[in-house]
Amino acid sequence: MTTAPRAAAATEVTPDELMTVNAARALAGARTCFVGIGLPSTAANLSRRTDNPDLVLVYESGTLGSKPTRLPLSIGDGELADTADAVVSVPEIFNYWLQAGRIDVGFLGAAQTDRYANINTTVVDRGPGRPEGRLPGAGGAPEIAANCGRVLMVLRHSTRNFVEKLDFTTTVGHGSGPGDRERLGLRGRGPTAVITDLGILRPDPETAELVLTEVHPGVTTDRVRAATGWELRVADRVTATAPPTEAEITALRTLKNAGRSAA
Amino acid sequence: MTTAPRAAAATEVTPDELMTVNAARALAGARTCFVGIGLPSTAANLSRRTDNPDLVLVYESGTLGSKPTRLPLSIGDGELADTADAVVSVPEIFNYWLQAGRIDVGFLGAAQTDRYANINTTVVDRGPGRPEGRLPGAGGAPEIAANCGRVLMVLRHSTRNFVEKLDFTTTVGHGSGPGDRERLGLRGRGPTAVITDLGILRPDPETAELVLTEVHPGVTTDRVRAATGWELRVADRVTATAPPTEAEITALRTLKNAGRSAA
Amino acid sequence: MAEIRTLHDAVAELVHDGDTVAMEGFTHLIPFAAAHEIIRQGITDLTLVRMTPDVIYDQLIGAGLVKKLVFSWGGNPGVGSLHRFRDAVENGWPRPLEIDEHSHAGMANRYVAGASGLPFAVLRGYRGSDIPERTDTVSTVTCPFTGEELAAVRAVNPDVTVIHAQQADHDGNVQLWGLTGVQKEAALAARRVLVTVEEIVDELTPRPTGVVLPGWAVTAVAPAPDGAHPSYAAGYSVRDNAFYQAWDPISRDRDAFRKWIEEHVHDRSQAR
């Protein structure tokens, strides 16, 4: 790049947009991505429109290489099949494509995560005398996290989501620390980044514990600490994420509007 | 039928034709047949042209409901796919269709069989100092015989083929006698008839040993005994198979000529 | 060959109180019309099996017909929660709901084992997850060649599987296309198979991505035009995303739900 891209005016940009733009950037260089619906799907589709036009999107509904022109509301929207290079059965997508270790990046959301980037999407404890709160359940996540080359996570930052102890371990990130993935026979590298509306956390190479390495423009590390349910480790030098470019924001909004108008 | 079908003149009919016509008749009433190539395929296709026009032919190359207009030379001739109700992968045909017990009749040939209708298609002992003689091998037979509702066998009758002891058990028919299939966990009833160019053998309901129950017109029981490599049991009343009708012979020859001219 | 039946008769004949029923379709081709007929007929005490319970099972659960749910992801795709499902699990309304919960990979392989006539399937799954602690249908096996321990999931063999397809012919041969999900496996795993179709055609034309089920592998076919709505049938309709979004407030409220079912299911009796 010979000229710096024009930054979008920061006031215009919402925290969710910051999260999505940075999630999309995290896919730079990836060849294939197994895409969860919702935030991960938005980010992966944005990546195809910005940094990584050749990114191959794989959806658990059985599509390889979907190129949707608008954001799918569900993982099985017809457009995902119509624009795919290949459509296969659900057992095949999990057994031949995911389980065999063919996918570079698994992109997941989460209801709860902990300091080792483990994920709970099953049940939450609502306190004594109250029944467990029901979440949707595992879906593809346990095997996506186990079998992709690496995992990206995207979720909003709050003490409700970033908890000291998961109420239920649906999906293993780094387990209880270094070496756990190997012991469990999980083949990929596991989560390499957790992108939130406040910043980016990455596992410490030594301890596998999530460390705050980047904050979005205008966000303080204290604010991130306050939104985290454990004593969050912060990198020695926390950098600010580059502000979204106009191109990124335009692409994101076009994508979202196309999805909305089609719904 | 109000009038007896016109019988083909016996002199015209070859022993192989008698075998094939009777093999085809054995499929009367069957809904689905997993068809081995060669004699079984000829018989199954003849059945569709005579007694059982709705017979569903299943070939291990992955075709369900093939309706070939000429005899396929190989199990993968294009016509089998072009005329099929469905074409599936080879793993699917074996796992979802055969193994799940969906097929009524498995129709097999054999290089060697014994008194319990076990099959050898792997190797033959050629005597001391000589290497084993190599046969093609198992193909689909072990699982066809295990998982179809029942099994029909068709092969030419000689002491070389009908042996006291198999040189190798490729495929289990009735094992070493009554109860063996159950003990081995083989789910179908196993071989119910062995149709040869001399007559028809069926397992004794008590002992599971093959018994000569029918001979083709003009064949004596002594001749069948002499062509069998063990002390063949003969039913108290051996009947003669009905001579082929003209319709059967015409259909068979039309089928074979169509195959030849297309080759 | 499959019998061609009205939806009313097919459901009455194939689906019974207490059955284990799988109604599959991964977002696409979800057999809503058949589910509504089950509600109209009040067939109850069902064990329902489905990877993604979706709005279809939210409705059956809310209608009080479901004893147990076997599933792997229970949300309203792209919208949020399935409130009737949550209300049943959390509060036992209108009746307690037993659950057997898996991952998608596990459920898909449970159907594969069922369709293959095997008692279990093997996968690299569930490792380190708490899921196996809450179900008796996940275990482990050891590879006899490498010694590696892998997950085993128990086969699922529904009493009846219901799917929706685009077309059948007069012999009951069925073709579906587009996203075909796990329908072939779900159908072949079942003792009885009911297929609702957009239309009966004189001849099935082979299609790209087409999955064909021969009539002899199907128990009954019932015409049900638009029978997947608010899901869709590629080539016939598009997904009614607005309905999925509108479902959220309806299903949040017990009375609103009951009223919706009364108006949109019970009062719309199926032509016989």
Add this chain to the structure above:
Amino acid sequence: MAEIRTLHDAVAELVHDGDTVAMEGFTHLIPFAAAHEIIRQGITDLTLVRMTPDVIYDQLIGAGLVKKLVFSWGGNPGVGSLHRFRDAVENGWPRPLEIDEHSHAGMANRYVAGASGLPFAVLRGYRGSDIPERTDTVSTVTCPFTGEELAAVRAVNPDVTVIHAQQADHDGNVQLWGLTGVQKEAALAARRVLVTVEEIVDELTPRPTGVVLPGWAVTAVAPAPDGAHPSYAAGYSVRDNAFYQAWDPISRDRDAFRKWIEEHVHDRSQAR
């Protein structure tokens, strides 16, 4: 994305002495042109894997390039024996041939396990057969739910799988259709994948029965028009049954075989 290469270069780069090579195609789409290129390049000490060795492996075996054969049915379909295969097994000519022999169901599931990243597959097979006595790639596992004992077969993961398809596009996306056999599994089980194609087209049109392998799952694509002959490519050619019949006397005789290979393989150098 897959590289588009000449057949010569693709074979030279992907297939090495001592490799385990699967060249699949169940009667249809057998990659003969690639096999002939292997013969021309004299790539040797191969372990060949294939459900039905067919004439293609009869030629490679007779040419002395094969150390071991992994297979399930070794005949000339509809004709009789594979005489070069028999001569190698029975007489060690031109070199001894080690064999690992299975049933079709077992071999198909070995590929499935390989494609699935599993070390083994489970099936109802081999029960009472002598086959397991002669191989170390069949064993048993016990169902952890029912206690039933089932057969286990070891995954096969070739160094390279070679298949023939009708078409590829310029990005190396591949489509084959008609009888697609076990090719998807064989390709996905391998470390490297070479696909020869009838032609390169600008855009792949989805076909009924079409199996698509995305370019990123393929290592190299090489144009080889009529590259399946005497097998065939549906839509491009028909099976040359007369060749299969004519092969019988050629392969019966060592000299006739050598002469045939000299004339029809070595003297026909592939355009580079």
